[in-house]
Amino acid sequence: MAHVLIVDDSPTERHVLQGMLERNGFKVSLATNGEEGVAQAKAIKPDLILMDVVMPGLNGFQATRELSRTPDTASIPVIIVTTKDQETDRIWGMRQGARDYLTKPVQESQLMTTIRSLIGA
Template sequence: MSKTLMGTILIVDDNLSELELISHYLREGGYTVINAVGAKEALNKVLEQKPDVIITDVVMPGMSGFELCRRLKTHPDTEKVPIVICSSKDQEIDRLWGMKQGADAYLTKPFTREQILRAIKAVAV
């Protein structure tokens, strides 16, 4: 029995082991995965490949996940794409700031496979 693909997810993280872990969870969940090692690469890939959901880390060199989120939500081609922030920044103020930047969900690391799949299902339209 083959899995039906449930959509394409862009994962943005400068930590390759995190990127690999999230990719693994999502592929097991039936999603197509695109990886970007940093926000600048993500901005290019999001316009080229039009993912259904974006998962981004916050702390990255060059441009933070918060700034990436803000840019995507103010661009007409990407403003409707749901964004899940996935960060080790676990303070309530970080979560509130992430939501203020336009994030649709905020997960803190470490997370389980179930938590990440649930977050995606919650934001996917």
């Protein structure tokens, strides 16, 4: 069973994404901000991370950059899932090390297709 870490400061978003993932057979862990997300990623080594951008403290771009540049976590694919829908945001997110970029509200079928393309689950 593939393990996905959701990093999002919104309880509603965490709940919605967790429901989608669990319905599709994924194990889910949750983090409420960038710092917690980075710490959990290092501790549990999930198969994939869903990363929000707009969070207090360490934002999703900064957390993604840190994860992608740390040897222990660099191989974990990060999908940015955010309301920031500008092309410049998408380009910046990918430059920080994200493997894909989805805008909210994300459709379950799109999310599952994206995850499976990255981890083959």
